Amino acid sequence: MKAMHLTFPRRYFIGQGALQRAVREFPSLGQRAVIVTGQRWARESGTLDRLIHLLAQENLETLVLPGIPPNPDRSDINQRAREASAWGPHFFVALGGGSVMDATKAIALVSREGRDIWDYITQRPRKVQAYPVVAIATVAASGSEFDGAAVINHRALKAKMPLSYPALTPHIAVVDPELQASVPPYLTALGVVDIFCQFLEPHLLAEAAFAPAESLSRTALRLVVDLGRAVLRHPQDLTLRAELGFLASLSMSQLGRIGRGGKFSLHWLEHVLSGYYPEIPHPQGLASLLPAYLAFHIARRPEAFHDVAITLLGTAAPQGLVPFLQDWLQDLGVARNLQSLGVRREDLAPMARDVVQQYGWEPDGRVAGPVPMGEAEILAIYTAAFEGGTP
Numbered sequence: 001m002k003a004m005h006l007t008f009p010r011r012y013f014i015g016q017g018a019l020q021r022a023v024r025e026f027p028s029l030g031q032r033a034v035i036v037t038g039q040r041w042a043r044e045s046g047t048l049d050r051l052i053h054l055l056a057q058e059n060l061e062t063l064v065l066p067g068i069p070p071n072p073d074r075s076d077i078n079q080r081a082r083e084a085s086a087w088g089p090h091f092f093v094a095l096g097g098g099s100v101m102d103a104t105k106a107i108a109l110v111s112r113e114g115r116d117i118w119d120y121i122t123q124r125p126r127k128v129q130a131y132p133v134v135a136i137a138t139v140a141a142s143g144s145e146f147d148g149a150a151v152i153n154h155r156a157l158k159a160k161m162p163l164s165y166p167a168l169t170p171h172i173a174v175v176d177p178e179l180q181a182s183v184p185p186y187l188t189a190l191g192v193v194d195i196f197c198q199f200l201e202p203h204l205l206a207e208a209a210f211a212p213a214e215s216l217s218r219t220a221l222r223l224v225v226d227l228g229r230a231v232l233r234h235p236q237d238l239t240l241r242a243e244l245g246f247l248a249s250l251s252m253s254q255l256g257r258i259g260r261g262g263k264f265s266l267h268w269l270e271h272v273l274s275g276y277y278p279e280i281p282h283p284q285g286l287a288s289l290l291p292a293y294l295a296f297h298i299a300r301r302p303e304a305f306h307d308v309a310i311t312l313l314g315t316a317a318p319q320g321l322v323p324f325l326q327d328w329l330q331d332l333g334v335a336r337n338l339q340s341l342g343v344r345r346e347d348l349a350p351m352a353r354d355v356v357q358q359y360g361w362e363p364d365g366r367v368a369g370p371v372p373m374g375e376a377e378i379l380a381i382y383t384a385a386f387e388g389g390t391p
Helices: 018-023 047-057 074-087 098-113 185-204 211-233 238-251 266-276 282-300 302-313 318-332 345-359 375-387
Strands: 011-014 032-037 061-065 091-096 133-137 149-154 159-164 172-175
Touching (some): 011 018, 011 238, 018 133, 032 074, 032 098, 047 091, 061 074, 098 133, 185 266, 185 282, 185 302, 185 318, 211 302, 266 282, 266 345, 266 375, 282 318, 282 375, 302 318, 345 375
Parallel strands (some): 032 091, 091 133, 133 172
Antiparallel strands (some): 149 159
């Protein structure tokens, strides 16, 4: 068993009406709230106006910072932090999906400390302070409402890197299926893929044995596969939406990793991909890379996939996992190769190089995986995903 320390939100609200219940707790964080939103949905759906009204009922002042794009850039974070700091915030409210929640954590950090957000990625100071964050997840996907991590782009460098501090863990997290019921099918499906990969990768790359966490992860993988199809068939079913929302939170809670640890790997390949192509949504990148990634590793270390094959296929033979998941991605409507997403073949080799440079954290400078990867192995996966085949 691996010893670990977990950090959770201080309050977690889930279920129909969760937003209205949670707002009553907001005054405990202060009187001046900065609301951070994405580019369109929060305002067009009426959710932003509803939130502002609820905060006004609690006598809270609000400043809205709208327009956070997918894969938020360093410059976006620093500029929004200056705006927020000049206003004098007490706490921040993220109203959106993973990009908005990650951006809000980063803005809350920079607003409090005043440094460039990229400093926390490259220099990694040990102790930081941040304004409190409330995370209202409007789509079941990243699970960012449950952890202290954020992923930020640096478009000038074509880089996308994570940072993580306990101080960034939301004080209050909200998963209200009423907010998520209007999410379009494509975005719902992308969220399902994100959740699946967040359970799968650390499960495959566990560092120790601990049966309760292993059982939880395997059960979650099966549930996510089934719930993905069910939610797309019944998008207004609030119970299904709540179940999917809870799985999203659970996927980043580390409960599936307790006692086992576990690293990410496919995510690192995707981070470089969307560092080069920030217009590609993160979960779409994962969906486009997943079959090639699995095929590469199953061919070289099939024993690492036996329990996942038993969970999803009912057999210990993992060779059926790739076609099974390709069919699943097709059902979800997210089966796309990299070429169809606008990726250029000539970028594949530089991307493979950058994965190793940015994420080669293993002792030999390779990238973690069921089979540790260097440039040649990563390029083989990128090439297969570009062509829609398997390496």
